[in-house]
Amino acid sequence: xxxxxxxxxxxxxxxxxxxxxxxxxxxxxxxxxxxxxxxxxxxxxxxxxxxxxxxxxxxxxxxxxxxxxxxxxxxxxxxxxxxxxxxxxxxxxxxxxxxxxxxxxxxxxxxxxxxxxxxxxxxxxxxxxxxxxxxxxxxxxxxxxxxxxxxxxxxxxxxxxxxxxxxxxxxxxxxxxxxxxxxxxxxxxxxxxxxxxxxxxxxxxxxxxxxxxxxxxxxxxxxxxxxxxxxxxxxxxxxxxxxxxxxxxxxxxxxxxxxxxxxxxxxxxxxxxxxxxxxxx
Amino acid sequence: xxxxxxxxxxxxxxxxxxxxxxxxxxxxxxxxxxxxxxxxxxxxxxxxxxxxxxxxxxxxxxxxxxxxxxxxxxxxxxxxxxxxxxxxxxxxxxxxxxxxxxxxxxxxxxxxxxxxxxxxxxxxxxxxxxxxxxxxxxxxxxxxxxxxxxxxxxxxxxxxxxxxxxxxxxxxxxxxxxxxxxxxxxxxxxxxxxxxxxxxxxxxxxxxxxxxxxxxxxxxxxxxxxxxxxxxxxxxxxxxxxxxxxxxxxxxxxxxxxxxxxxxxxxxxxxxxxxxxxxxxxxxxxxxxx
Numbered sequence: 001x002x003x004x005x006x007x008x009x010x011x012x013x014x015x016x017x018x019x020x021x022x023x024x025x026x027x028x029x030x031x032x033x034x035x036x037x038x039x040x041x042x043x044x045x046x047x048x049x050x051x052x053x054x055x056x057x058x059x060x061x062x063x064x065x066x067x068x069x070x071x072x073x074x075x076x077x078x079x080x081x082x083x084x085x086x087x088x089x090x091x092x093x094x095x096x097x098x099x100x101x102x103x104x105x106x107x108x109x110x111x112x113x114x115x116x117x118x119x120x121x122x123x124x125x126x127x128x129x130x131x132x133x134x135x136x137x138x139x140x141x142x143x144x145x146x147x148x149x150x151x152x153x154x155x156x157x158x159x160x161x162x163x164x165x166x167x168x169x170x171x172x173x174x175x176x177x178x179x180x181x182x183x184x185x186x187x188x189x190x191x192x193x194x195x196x197x198x199x200x201x202x203x204x205x206x207x208x209x210x211x212x213x214x215x216x217x218x219x220x221x222x223x224x225x226x227x228x229x230x231x232x233x234x235x236x237x238x239x240x241x242x243x244x245x246x247x248x249x250x251x252x253x254x255x256x257x258x259x260x261x262x263x264x265x266x267x268x269x270x271x272x273x274x275x276x277x278x279x280x281x
Numbered sequence: 282x283x284x285x286x287x288x289x290x291x292x293x294x295x296x297x298x299x300x301x302x303x304x305x306x307x308x309x310x311x312x313x314x315x316x317x318x319x320x321x322x323x324x325x326x327x328x329x330x331x332x333x334x335x336x337x338x339x340x341x342x343x344x345x346x347x348x349x350x351x352x353x354x355x356x357x358x359x360x361x362x363x364x365x366x367x368x369x370x371x372x373x374x375x376x377x378x379x380x381x382x383x384x385x386x387x388x389x390x391x392x393x394x395x396x397x398x399x400x401x402x403x404x405x406x407x408x409x410x411x412x413x414x415x416x417x418x419x420x421x422x423x424x425x426x427x428x429x430x431x432x433x434x435x436x437x438x439x440x441x442x443x444x445x446x447x448x449x450x451x452x453x454x455x456x457x458x459x460x461x462x463x464x465x466x467x468x469x470x471x472x473x474x475x476x477x478x479x480x481x482x483x484x485x486x487x488x489x490x491x492x493x494x495x496x497x498x499x500x501x502x503x504x505x506x507x508x509x510x511x512x513x514x515x516x517x518x519x520x521x522x523x524x525x526x527x528x529x530x531x532x533x534x535x536x537x538x539x540x541x542x543x544x545x546x547x548x549x550x551x552x553x554x555x556x557x558x559x560x561x562x563x564x565x566x567x568x569x570x571x
Contacts, residue, residue, distance in 0.1 A: 068461055101463030113458035115451045126451050130463035132444050150444075193462060 013196035017047030027076030054250035069097035104196030116175035127192025283415035296528020297429030301484035305477030312473035321502020327485025342405035357478030399495035507547035513564020
């Protein structure tokens with residue numbers, strides 16, 4: 001794996017590439033009478049780009065929300081491996097979202113969830129929140145240790161700004177930026193957490209071909225140069241087949257396929273889910 | 282001219298104290314979305330705790346201020362944890378009624394422990410006065426303005442610069458996103474209530490020295506509402522401008538018109554502002570298109 005020529009590692013996981021990072025098993029989520037996810041199980045491997053695809057309403061975002069703690073599934077586990085060789089395991093289900101974030105699970109949202117009134121820099125610095133150790137009292141006086149720490153964090157944030165090429169808009173309030181830039185800032189905020197697992201919910205939704213290409217490039221940079229494990233939801237099949245190492249396919253809350261892009265694209269169930277019955281006959 | 286000086290000074294000092302209390306109100310509204318009708322009574326609590334510590338128990342004034350601040354933190358955290366947190370997800374009107382109930386409880390609690398008669402004034406600000414252009418300028422008013430300005434500046438810096446301050450603004454902006462970057466929204470809520478109580482209590486302590494300690498302080502606290510409506514419910518600079526405008530207006534009305542009009546002038550402003558600029562001078566314009 002290539003390493004970045006920057007000073008700070010963005011990958012927060014100390015697992016070897018190729019070992020399981022996140023084990024999802026038996027995940028079941030119901031909203032009243034509707035089963036959004038039924039007994040989902042798969043494994044995200046350290047060092048992979050793992051795509052989750054499926055038609056609208058298949059439960060992709062629900063799955064991501066379960067992993068990041070925003071939804072509480074009725075059954076199942078999502079086990080995250082951390083520490084040297086994955087010695088420590090944490091079941092993310094029933095853990096509060098901010099605890100999950102502190103384990104290094106970072107995410108972006110389908111409909112951008114940035115702090116619109118804060119600047120790009122402030123948004124990214126907030127990505128450092130879990131790594132800032134100073135207590136409330138030093139924070140209140142904001143001098144000495146608190147300040148020194150912020151300078152170090154700022155250096156890392158600047159590297160992320162360079163990586164995502166958002167230098168020019170650093171001091172602009174996020175709400176005033178173009179959509180494509182906002183998507184990048186959201187990716188940047190997640191990266192600033194030095195994530196062990198990066199969850200991206202449709203990072204290319206609503207973009208034109210050129211913006212999509214840029215975003216795919218950034219995701220590959222994050223993955224190849226920084227070595228961050230990425231789990232992403234995407235609709236654009238070309239993009240998914242290009243950049244992912246492994247693909248899980250959901251349809252009506254069920255896992256209908258899980259494998260390499262080549263395997264999945266040959267799978268008759270997947271073809272049926274995407275193209276309908278007639279064409280497979 | 283000398284009367285004008287004097288009224289201005291009194292207006293500025295009252296306004297600065299109002300700004301402190303209003304800052305707490307805005308803090309709670311921004312971070313948690315709750316409209317806290319008990320904010321004025323936090324002033325009252327501050328004044329009485331300070332009075333009790335200094336004159337009943339005989340502590341040094343600096344220690345008494347410390348006790349007041351600690352009591353404020355405890356009050357804020359307890360109120361958030363046991364009264365407001367169970368109300369999360371309830372209708373806005375229900376939450377407002379709860380804070381109105383809280384204000385009655387605080388007011389009643391003060392009467393229960395201290396009775397209804399006015400108390401001695403706990404004095405810690407420098408006494409005496411100076412003559413300026415024929416006006417008598419009391420030192421305690423000057424020092425109250427300085428202290429309030431320092432506290433307001435410190436809090437403004439805290440919000441704009443520090444990690445916890447920015448975390449609070451982040452929660453105000455987008456709670457879901459704040460959770461997913463590892464900010465504990467519950468702790469931010471508790472922090473907002475604690476800081477809001479602290480600013481109000483500092484205001485109450487200053488007020489205790491300037492006007493004495495009595496149940497009437499709560500009616501001074503009520504003027505917080507015109508201040509935040511004028512400045513904008515969610516604007517920190519708005520509290521300072523709003524506080525000073527209302528403070529000056531009240532004093533000028535008292536000095537030049539009188540007849541009790543000064544007691545209702547803030548509320549006349551409140552109604553006028555609601556008709557002309559419902560989001561206040563600096564508040565965010567919220568237009569919902571349906």
